[in-house]
Amino acid sequence: MNIGEAARRSGLSAKMIRHYETQGLVTARRLANGYRDYAEADLAVLRFIRHARALAFPLEDVRRLLALWRDRNRASADVRRIALDHVAALEAKAQAMQAMAHSLRHLAAHCHGDGRPDCPILNELEKTP
Amino acid sequence: MNIGEAARRSGLSAKMIRHYETQGLVTARRLANGYRDYAEADLAVLRFIRHARALAFPLEDVRRLLALWRDRNRASADVRRIALDHVAALEAKAQAMQAMAHSLRHLAAHCHGDGRPDCPILNELEKTP
DNA sequence: CTTGACCTTCCCATGATGGGAACCCCCATC
DNA sequence: GATGGGGGTTCCCATCATGGGAAGGTCAAG
Structure with a gap:
């Protein structure tokens, strides 16, 4: 099967598959015409x-x-170990993001959000320290 | 003040400051020698x-x-509006990450994590659909 | 005059992906 | 046989914010 069909059947894009090949994750036989040929x-x-x-x-x-799979x-x-390290990384990032979201939501809650220029969000961003 | 001092006093790196300048966020006077010169x-x-x-x-x-600040x-x-749109983006990403973390934690919880090859994490990744 | 600590610009790398150009291949249809 | 369309191939560039580093100019102190 050529790369287009492999893409369709794997749910990836042909671009991604080629990229993964350059990264050494997949290999593909080549046909005489240079086309990649994928097996099941x-x-x-x-x-x-x-x-x-x-x-x-x-x-x-x-x-x-x-x-490891192979x-x-x-x-x-x-x-x-790989999975749990990744989980830790994901959770750290997620928590950092939610902390930022919380701060901002808090600031936004105190912002009139009308035509007046006064704004606690900008006040926070311009803080001197 | 030159870029090094501006970096120290702003908490940014000189690299970042130059980058922000190329992005049109900051401008700096230039001295006769070409050095950037920053005011308070x-x-x-x-x-x-x-x-x-x-x-x-x-x-x-x-x-x-x-x-807007200016x-x-x-x-x-x-x-x-800018802030709340950003909050929404942050929360969406954070939630996506935590969902992935949850799934993986769940899988890892059912993995012996010993010398045996049997592993629900790999079983999940190799699923056919 | 040299040394060292600045500064300048420019290029490259990161991570994973998409866009697009230039070119080749194959098959069907006129 | 020529043409067109829909594959495929490689290679380069862009994203986003940042860091690394080279090559070279500037300045102050020794």
Whole structure:
């Protein structure tokens, strides 16, 4: 199957698939005309990548997860560690964002939000320290 | 004051200040030798930018907030709208991240995390659909 | 006059993705 | 056989905000 069909069936874009190839996550046989040729097994890899990316694993993590996935002698502890480290990163970012959102919501709640220029949001941003 | 001192006193890096200049957020007088020269008023702008960036406003938003800040006839409603739109964006991202974190935590909780290869995380990632 | 600490501009890298150009391939239809 | 359309290929550029670093100008102190 060519890259277009592989894209359709994996839920990725052809661009992404080529990119993942340059990053060493997938490989594809080449036909005589230079076209990439994907087998069902490659599709499984592509879907794996899509699921991992849907959980926002960076490609570097995906590479390691794929290696573990292929390794029948893997230790589930290794997979777990990658996942939990990623969870920690996600939660840290999410909490930072929500803290910012809270501050801003608070400021906005005290802003008249009308035609007058007075605005606690700007007052906060212009603080001297 | 030169860019190094402006950086120290604003809490930004000299690199960032130059970048903000290319983006039209700050301007600086130039000395005869080509060095940028900042006044106290410029420092206030730089600190404003730092505070806005600390709340993760994209530079485009910072540009608009600065324009409103300088405009004595601004309507606080305009500031508020920018802020609340940004809050919505932050919360959407934060929630998406926490949803991913939850899923992964759940999967990891069912993973032995020992030397055995069996792993629900990988099972999830390899799902066919 | 040299040294070191500044400053300048310009280019490149990050991470994952999209856009688009220039060009090749294949098949169907006229 | 020529043409057109819809594949494919590679390569470059843009995003967003920031850092790294090179090459070179400037200045003050020794």
